[in-house]
Amino acid sequence: MKKTNDPFIQDFLQGNPSAFKKIYTESFPKIQRYIISRNGSKVIAEDIFQNALTLLFVKLKNEELQIQSFENYLFTICKNLWRRECSKNRVTNHPLDTLVDESVDLAMFSIEQNQWDLYKEKFRELSDNCKNLLNSVFNKIAYRDIMIALGYASEGVVRQRVFKCKSKLIKLIKKDKRYRRLKQ
């Protein structure tokens, strides 16, 4: 469902203060709580929220996006921006002044978010069995425990099934035309 005809989205795209007020009143406190509870700060929450709104503007303006709920997608973007921030700090530990230009960083994140959306969407297309199995693996449950919980004959069979499900998922991802667009 393209949301560009929605009056609220129209107000948002026009930078109407009433849209900003609604977003900041209804969504920002939730994001702020989420980030502060994970060792972040109000300042970081402000930056992330602002970047997420700019990203939403660009995506909606260019009709790159089909979303069911503006608020839910905004929350997803904010969570991923925070996740990326934490992961970046852990890996590189760069001081703030060596970070790349803000718009370059946001453009990179935008591509990464598209990829994330694609991977999540394709995961939902898998059979329930595969989803259950892979969810267990992604939650780092030991193969032995998965074998017992899902009733497989041996750990080897679990490994084989995991491999088949992952292969199926990789095929679905690679077959989607958006995957090529993200790479080339």
Next chain:
Amino acid sequence: MEKDESEYELIARYFNNGMTSEEQLSFEERLQNSSSLREWVEIYKDLDRVHDEKDWIYFKGDPEVLKKELALFQSKEAKVFSNRLKTWRQEQKEDTSKIKKYWLRPLITAVAATLLIAVFLLYPKNDDLPSLYNQYNNWNDLPSLTVKGTDKNTVAQLERSFKSEDYRDVIKRAQVLLKTPNNATPQIRLYQGVSYIEVASYDEAIATFNALIQSDAIDFHKGYWYKALVFLKQGQKENCQKVLEIIVANPTYFKHQEAKRLLKKLN
């Protein structure tokens, strides 16, 4: 590219460091030469990253893809939108600040004080680390930055940025100011360190306070108190205790009494 069980076992062993050195060399050579195997392995890794809350999938694609995406973010309409949002947000903050200044702040302070007394009376031992941090992180204790012999305009701007909570600007200004010898160096370090806490750059905050502690400044010991707060904010109880013990052992150090009280609560 179809993969059979043995291929999966091989890839799984590669990720789990379960290969012999010969097997690893041979696998890496195949990875170098086969773009389809490389692509498969990359997606395989990404699948785990997408579902791992502590990880992220970073862009490694064609620079042309980035260039196209960047053009959208650097477009005139995106910039106009971003500026409009920033201006609106700034105006909201200023309005809130005015309201707070004239009547809301005294009211909130009175209500908070009442609640705090009630909480202390009802739950005297409810001292988890985040709530202790919130009790002790009072930035009003920071010294004024109007110091004799400093470039008043630049330093005053840093203090103004701090008061308007633009912590990233404080960090940038402090980095510039600290490059040259400065009479206000210890004070600038305090503002810089606290700003690092506010933007959750805790390693940088610790490094900044360590630099102050190791300096020959008269109030070098202030660094200990703020360093203890960084550990408290991160929930690192033992590290916090170690730093507080230093302050407690030296009665002339900054926040000696508070450090004693806080240490008692942590023990």
